[in-house]
Amino acid sequence: MTLLARLDRLPLSRPHYLLLLIGGLGYTFDGMDSAVVAFLLPSAQDAWGLSNGQLGLIGSATPFGFLFGATVAGLLGDRIGRKKVMMYALAFYAAFSVVAAFAPNYEVFLASRVLAGAGAGAESAIIAPFLSEFVPAKRRGWFIGALAGFFSFGFVMAALIGRFVVPTMDDGWRIAQLITALPIVMLLWWRRSLPESPRFLLQNGRVDEAEAVVADLERRVERATGQPLPPVPESAAQPVTSTATKTAGVNLLSALRFLWSPVMARRTAVTWLIWFVITFSYYGFFSWIPTLLVQRGITVTKSFEFSIIIYLAQVPGYFSAAWLSERLDRKNTIAIYLSGSAVSAFWLSQMDTPATITLAGAVLSFFLNGTYAGVYSYTPEVFPTWIRATGTGLSSAFGRVGSILAPTIIGLSAANLGFGGVFGLTTAVLVAGVVCVVVFGLATAGRSLEELTEPAKEASR
Numbered sequence: 487m488t489l490l491a492r493l494d495r496l497p498l499s500r501p502h503y504l505l506l507l508i509g510g511l512g513y514t515f516d517g518m519d520s521a522v523v524a525f526l527l528p529s530a531q532d533a534w535g536l537s538n539g540q541l542g543l544i545g546s547a548t549p550f551g552f553l554f555g556a557t558v559a560g561l562l563g564d565r566i567g568r569k570k571v572m573m574y575a576l577a578f579y580a581a582f583s584v585v586a587a588f589a590p591n592y593e594v595f596l597a598s599r600v601l602a603g604a605g606a607g608a609e610s611a612i613i614a615p616f617l618s619e620f621v622p623a624k625r626r627g628w629f630i631g632a633l634a635g636f637f638s639f640g641f642v643m644a645a646l647i648g649r650f651v652v653p654t655m656d657d658g659w660r661i662a663q664l665i666t667a668l669p670i671v672m673l674l675w676w677r678r679s680l681p682e683s684p685r686f687l688l689q690n691g692r693v694d695e696a697e698a699v700v701a702d703l704e705r706r707v708e709r710a711t712g713q714p715l716p717p718v719p720e721s722a723a724q725p726v727t728s729t730a731t732k733t734a735g736v737n738l739l740s741a742l743r744f745l746w747s748p749v750m751a752r753r754t755a756v757t758w759l760i761w762f763v764i765t766f767s768y769y770g771f772f773s774w775i776p777t778l779l780v781q782r783g784i785t786v787t788k789s790f791e792f793s794i795i796i797y798l799a800q801v802p803g804y805f806s807a808a809w810l811s812e813r814l815d816r817k818n819t820i821a822i823y824l825s826g827s828a829v830s831a832f833w834l835s836q837m838d839t840p841a842t843i844t845l846a847g848a849v850l851s852f853f854l855n856g857t858y859a860g861v862y863s864y865t866p867e868v869f870p871t872w873i874r875a876t877g878t879g880l881s882s883a884f885g886r887v888g889s890i891l892a893p894t895i896i897g898l899s900a901a902n903l904g905f906g907g908v909f910g911l912t913t914a915v916l917v918a919g920v921v922c923v924v925v926f927g928l929a930t931a932g933r934s935l936e937e938l939t940e941p942a943k944e945a946s947r
Contacts, residue, residue: 489684489693489700491718494622494934498629500710501703505620506629508676509613510636512576515669516606517640518647519583520548521797522662523599525648529659534592542894547596549769549889551603552610556886557738559608560879564736568616568875569682572609579605580670587663607886611879615866619685619874620703623934627816630866631808631859638800638855645794685871685935741876745869753868754877756926760820761865761885763919764857767827767912770892771850792844799848800855807856811863817927820860821920826853828916835909867930870939 496502527541536544555575563571582602589595614630621629647665652658681703687696708715745754803823810819830850837843869877896911930938 488718489688489696490934490936492704493620493684493700495716495718496622496704496707497711497716498622498625499707501706502621502629504679505617506633508672508680509617510633511672512572512609512613512669513633513636514640514643515666516579516610517637518644519579519602519606519640519666520552521641521644522647522666523548525644525652526659526662529652530592530595533659534595536592540592540596544596544599546890547599548603548606549886551600551605552607553883553886553890555604555607555609556611556879556883558604558879559611560876560883561736561738561741563612563615563875563879564686564873567682567686568612568619569676569680571612571875572616572680573676575605575608575612576669576672576676577605579609580667581605583663583667587660587667607882611882612875614862615869615874615878616683618863618866619683619871619935623932623937625812626867627811627819627860627863627931628808630863631811632805634859634862635801635804635808637858638797638804641797641800642794645797649791649794689872736873736876741873741880744873745877745880752926753928754881756922756928757865757868757877757881758884759922760861760919761881762888763824763915763922764827764854764861764888765885766888766892766895767831767916768854768858768892769889770896770912771831771847771854771909792840792847795844796847796851799851803852803855804859806852807859808863811860812931815929815931816860816864816867817923817929820857820864820927821923823853823856823860824916824920824923827857828913828920831909831912831916835913864927864930867933867935867938868928871935874935 523545527544530536530544531541559571559575579602582598582605586595586598586602589598614633617633618626618630647662651662651665655661681699682695684696684699687693687699704715744750807819807823810822814822827850830846830853834843834846834850837846865878865881866874928938
């Protein structure tokens with residue numbers, strides 16, 4: 487009976503849901519911090535007399551920080567542990583959100599937004615691979631998809647802050663940033679209640695610590711369910727080996743060399759492309775929709791209210807995709823929701839009234855965020871344990887390139903191609919993603935992490 491077999495046969499119960507809540511709240515505040523920036527820009531412009539170019543830099547600050555944070559988090563997560571990175575990243579993010587709230591000038595505000603984004607990006611990249619290593623294969627797609635769904639709560643909260651906090655008081659835009667810094671209080675909770683990943687511990691030769699984590703989880707699951715634990719299938723048992731020297735040697739160069747080796751190149755290329763497509767489309771849409779609504783003749787306040795409707799559509803998008811991920815496989819779920827996004831983007835390109843734009847935008851929001859639920863489930867599954875955090879972090883970081891480029895590319899497209907051209911371009915990008923996933927994606931549902939990554943593990947020796 488091995489530790490991994492014991493871990494994977496546990497039914498989902500209260501201890502797993504507590505992990506989901508702790509990780510999910512982190513994603514809620516990440517999403518809120520990312521989305522709230524759009525509602526701060528008018529106030530920052532008034533406070534410091536900023537040009538449109540300077541506002542554009544602020545808009546790109548958070549995704550730029552996300553890129554570096556996701557890269558560093560992955561590398562550190564495979565070196566020092568997933569739990570430490572999550573805690574330090576959250577503290578880093580919260581601290582610089584407070585600095586941004588009290589920034590005396592544009593330069594300090596911009597720098598602190600970049601650094602806050604780095605902390606949020608680090609946390610965002612590490613939570614999914616960390617929690618995926620606790621969840622049984624049969625429920626992993628739903629669990630990680632639901633985890634990603636907490637982002638939607640953050641976006642809705644950001645829209646509410648933008649509507650009811652920012653415009654209602656003189657320093658509302660500063661208070662909004664203090665609200666996004668509140669998750670710092672979670673650090674004490676995390677420090678007390680989160681175990682380190684037993685898979686990470688085993689990879690680093692810390693077998694006794696892994697045994698303690700698994701045994702404690704078994705006791706809590708048995709207590710929560712009130713039933714004896716299911717037996718460990720003999721066919722599920724995996725030999726426990728230590729790869730401490732390999733894990734200790736992970737750096738950016740060696741990680742890229744392995745990820746783009748012949749055995750891993752297809753998985754890496756598909757995953758990076760999916761992240762780029764969905765993040766480009768997502769940020770291109772959400773960074774411009776308030777402006778496009780205003781250009782269609784409605785007031786700024788009304789555009790914020792329409793934005794709330796569009797953000798609310800994220801919630802069923804995430805959780806419906808999480809549900810489907812177990813039934814249709816992550817690969818197929820991603821393809822379906824990317825297809826729905828492409829159709830919705832084309833539909834949006836044909837609309838010309840605020841009401842129809844909002845309706846089409848809400849449908850596009852539903853499908854784009856449903857795609858994210860599938861992507862967050864899929865990504866940690868295709869990389870071996872010793873490089874799982876790094877692989878996930880680099881995939882997320884490459885996606886952030888799309889979030890940095892999207893506002894500029896969409897802005898230029900809007901000037902040259904008009905409203906229809908903006909979402910015609912988005913449609914083309916999404917269609918390319920659908921083809922890539924259907925043709926080259928990996929089926930992962932119901933398979934253990936070790937089964938999925940065994941070929942890569944053998945090739946890395």
